[in-house]
Amino acid sequence: MRIAVDQTITVDFPGSLSSVTLALRVTPEDSHDQTVAGWRIGLDCDARLSTGRDGYGNVLTMLYADGPVDRIEIHVGGEIFTGPSSGILSAAHPEPLPPSLFLRQSSGQPEAPDLAALAIDAIEEADGDIDRLHLLNVALHRRADDSGPDVLAGMFVAAARRLSYPARCVSGYLARDGxxxxxxxxxxxxxxxxxxxxxxxxxxxxxxxxxxxxxxVDLNGVAAVVGGRVRP
Amino acid sequence: MGTSGAALVRPELTALGEWLDTTDAAELKRRQQSAEVTFRQLGITFAVYGDEDASERIIPFDIVPRVFLADEWARLSAGLVQRVEAINAFLDDIYGARRILKDGVLPEDLIFGNPQFRPEIAGMRPPHGIWAHICGIDLVRTGPDDFFVLEDNARTPSGVSYMLENREAMLRLCPELFRQFRVAAVDSYPDRLLQTMKSVAPQGTGSNPVCVVLTPGHFNSAYYEHSFLADSMGVELVEAADLVVDDDIVWMRTIAGRVKVDVIYRRIDDDYLDPLVFRPDSMLGVPGLIAAYAAGNVALLNAPGNGIADDKAIYSYMPEIVRYYTGAEAKLPNVQTFRCREPEALRYVLDHLDELVVKLVDGSGGYGMLVGPTASRDEIERFRAALIAEPHRYIAQPTLALSTVPTLVEQGLAPRHVDFRPFVLTGSKGIQVVPGGLTRVALREGSLVVNSSQGGGTKDSFVLLDNGPAHFQVQGGAA
Structure with missing residues (x-):
């Protein structure tokens, strides 16, 4: 599938700052499961970009801009080609950290007191690991009310860890309406x-x-922009 | 000195005993008070957590020095060098190749389940591969040749200003001691620290790298030490707002424009170091600092992530860690430690609570601690319940017959329990042990808790260059 990304992120700096430093995680990478073409990050201001990796191996782009600045627009785009997938990440995917790291209780996780009960109820009839996780996923989807995908992902991670499955938050793009x-x-x-x-x-x-x-390990670690107030 | 219980003077320290005998107790008291007045004027105060009324206390100072003989010190130093070498090798491995886990020496969950292991900086390597530049290793003594490591401090150990100020006070108030004892100087510490900092500057920063001390600010309990160290090294003391990161390089704002910074002795905890990486609500940190560090453009002393090396849960594995990285048995043993995460150990601990010291793995400074022999029945039962609920959060150790040294108290001289924190510096040119340290003394009779927040004091620690004079010669006018 071809996924065409053309995204504008607006970041506000209340009070206008004399200089701005942002950490961006907006760049997908080639892997066994996806191929990236023509990826670009554009800005509406003069700034310096520097690309490296964070501790999880994600592409991290640092943005440094001189002030005074009260707002930055970041344009992110390109094409990503994906193949048919069962949801299983290719074993060839580089993993700098072992699964057991992703069992830890993190402060950045949503605390829903009934999450444990929901998890246990959901998997009562389950047959095997994958089935358990699917039932948990469906149960969270059903009670989703108006929670955003980020909150739901955080809840899934917290519940799965309580069931002793290593789990982590993932950010990316979802193909929708072309x-x-x-x-x-x-x-x-x-x-x-x-x-x-x-x-x-x-x-x-x-x-x-x-x-x-x-x-x-948590949602903070996958935020597209850290360091300013991202306009919703 | 170094004996337990009775106030016997070790024969080789007869001279110090004679000094105490020939110096009037009232005179000693006067000198001690004079030192404390100076400390208060200097502002060497600390805040006690949870005690808002007493935010400006000084740590009591004891005038009677604690003495190490030259050969004792040589053995101790060798053990400290080995320990710190292992700590650095462990950190380099655990955030890199993780050989020690692959070889099955440590259980994996001990590392990855531990909040002190910081995935945010995994795979990053500090300049010259040195992580723990400044270590404070807490030791206790139970016999003439029996030193044990109580705790490793590989993050931002404090207390070195006490070592230096206590010595200053002793030189001023008891000069006669220094005429007769050949005491190793400690006043070179700031120079040694600066040399250590310069030696770990990133490649390409030239022969005179810019070094700074980064402090959280004047409300921090160790602010005096931060400003003291910056001042005595002749480098800038900065707060987060004085630094800015641009293009993965750290700059210091000065009235003459911005200056590139190469080495930062940071006295800010990891959590608050960089809000883009660690706690996003931190106002104390420098946004982008970790990116500059990851790019290899700045050295941070100590490196971020070091908490995994001095965590209490890791401590019990230090003998294995030392053996694994140095190929030799640890010269400085650990205190026997029961890991309550292990069911058999937990059972033993629960059966012997009245004999043991129980510590919270992630606690610090004597809080969240049970001292069995002196605890009330209520306290013991409270800990029993806590242990059963969350055993993995606790370790337990036997109470040791800690050494005592003569200490000046209300009634005159009396034995009091002590521990000792020597400071070990690691730069690209090797490891050095500063010949001295911080002796902390439990001023309450019988108490084993030396923490300043719990009624502890400090005293000077003499490291002798030889085995000391046979006798103290009373000289006219010396006292």
Whole structure:
């Protein structure tokens, strides 16, 4: 599938700053599961960009701009080609950190007191690991109310960890109506199979309409922009 | 000195005993008070957590020095060098290749489940591969040759200003001691620290790298030490607002324009260091600092992520860690430690709570601690419940027959329990142990808790260049 991304992120700096430093995680990478073409980051101001990697191996772009500045527009775009997917991340995908890291309780996770009960109820009839995680995913999707994909992904991660599955937050793009929107989902680790993407916002596993950008132990670690107030 | 219980003077320290005998107790008291007045004027104060009324306390100072003989010190130093070498090798490995886990020496969940392991900086390597530039290793003594490591401090150990100020006070108030004891000087510490900082500057910064001390600000309990160290090294003391990162390079704002910064001795915890990477609500940190560090453009002392090396849960594995990286048995042993995460250890601990010291793995400074032999029945039962609920959060250790040293108290001289924090510096040219340190003394009779927040004091620590004079010669006018 071809996923065409053309996104504008507006970041506000209340009070106008004399200089601005932002951390961006907006760049997808070539992998066994996706191929990226013509990726670009454009800005409406003079700034310096520097690209490196964070501790999770995600592409991290630092943005440094001189002030006074009260607002920056960041244009991100390009094409991502994905193949048919069962949601299982290719074993060839580089993993700098082991699954057991993603069992930790993180301060950046949503605390829903009934999450444990929901998780246990959801998997009562489950047959095997994948089925359990699917039922959890569906249960979260059903009670989604008006929670955004980021909150749901965080809940999935917290619930899966309580069931002793390593789980992490993932950011990326979701193909929608010929274009793409920024999106969040989760990945859980099952021994002998690997990392599997689950998207509680749509109640399915993450398929070929999902293009992956970053993963981390919590939502803070996958935010597209850290350092300013991103306009909703 | 160094004996337990009774106030016996070790024969080789007869001279110090004679000094105490020939100096009037009232005179000692007067000198001690004079030192404390100076400390208060200097502002060497600390704040006690949870005690808002007493934010300006000084740590009590004891006039009677604690003495290490030259050969004792040589053995101790060798053990400290080995320990710090292992700590650095461990950090380089655990954030890199993780050989020690692949070889099955440590359980994986001990590292990856530990909040002190920071995934944010995994794969990054500090300039010259040195992580723990400044270590404070807390030791206790139980016999003439029995030193044990109580705790490793590989993050931002404090207390070195006490080592230096205590010595200043002793030189001024008891000059006669320095005439007769050949005491190793500690006043070179700021120079050694600066040399250490310069030696770990990133490649390409020239022969005179710019070094700074980064402090959270004057409300921090160790602010005096931050300003003292910057001042005595002759480098700038900066706060986060004085630094800006641009194009992965750290700059200091000065009235003459911006100056590139190469080495930062930061006295800010990891959590607050860079709001783009760690706690986003931090006002104390410098946005982009970790990006500059990852790009290899700045050295941070100590490196971020070091908490995994001095965590109490890791501590019990230090003998294995030392053996793994140095190929030799640890010269400085650990205190026997029961890991309550292990069911058998937990059972033992629960059966012997009245004999043990129980510590919270992620606690610090004597809070969240049970000292079994002196605890009330209520306290013991409270800890029992806590241990059963969350065993993985606790370790337990036997109470040790800690050494005592003569200390000046209301009634005159009396034995009091002490510990010791020597400081170890690691630069690109090797490891050095500063010949001195911070001796902390439990001023309450019988108490084993030396923390300044819990009624502890400090005293000077003499490292002798030889085995000391046989006798103290009383000289006219010396006292």
């Amino acid at each position: 274009g793409a929107t920024p999106h969040f989902w989760a990945e859980a680790y099952v021994a002998d199979i690997g990392w599997i993407g689950f998207d509680p916002a749509i109640g399915l596993s993450a398929g070929e309409d999902h293009a992956r950008v970053a993963n981390a």
